[in-house]
Amino acid sequence: MPAYTERMPAGIPGDVSRKSGAHLEPNIVGATPVRYGAPVKLVSGKVVPVGAGDTATVVYGFLVRPYPTQGDSAALGGGTAPAGAQCDVLRSGYMTISMKGAGTPAKRDQVYVRVAAGGGLVVGDIVATADGANTVAVPDCVFMGAADAAGNTEIAFNI
Template identity: 45%
Template sequence: MTNAILYRMPSGIPGDVSRKSHSTIESHYVGAQFAAFGLFGKLDSATGNFIPLAAADTGVYGLLVRSYPIQTSQNELGKAVPPSSGISDVMRRGYMTVKCNAGSAKKAGKVYVRVATATEAKPLGGIEAVADGANTIVLASAMFMHDADAQGNVEISYNI
């Protein structure tokens, strides 16, 4: 019996650093609840904590790294919720699997970050492949490394 992947392997898990040897990761205290792993955040100027982007933010600091292992009895497999406090890793430079929340991610395509009008499907700090007026900003220092898989997961490079 032959086991085969007929179409394409999954791209990865959002928030997972995909090329660890090419990444710069810092530990920061998280000061608020992120909607998911693999979202952009900023440093709070008052406390120095890493926090989610707020409406109309334009400066991003890095991406929230998915801790391993992360699991709780309240979440189904693969749906881990980031902690709202404590120390977490933040990727400042490197490659990460993220969830593309809008548009079709294509190799070498522009990466847009949601900074306004958030929904559950399009959280603040989330990654998109299409501009949405004043709701998104383009990150000149980021690009998609390949097309997204069927679930919208795709690898991006950031600050490389």
């Protein structure tokens, strides 16, 4: 068993970190695979990743990592849900997400999502710092603390 000398890992991206009180909604992934823990929007009744140029109002929730898994549509440890897969979307609650290197989150800081690529970041990356028209603030979504060494941290969405 590893010894944690500094801090335990914050969690696994897409995992609902506080199960009690979380509101999940069943959905189907659209034509584009989606990373677990990524903000998603609805297009023709299916969930797809937030895209380039999207506004904050399109964020529908965050894609939940399935556990336990059944079948091979979402293998344990896999990073994305494939097109057409059944999935759950966090509509309200707490989740571990993978934050990219833009900014250092602190408790109750605003969560931003990239809507334009640049500076080593891609559309859909979650960041802690606003970057003009390149990011949008996710409504009712805040960080719950600092990120671990891998960039994982907890968010509160729609609470």
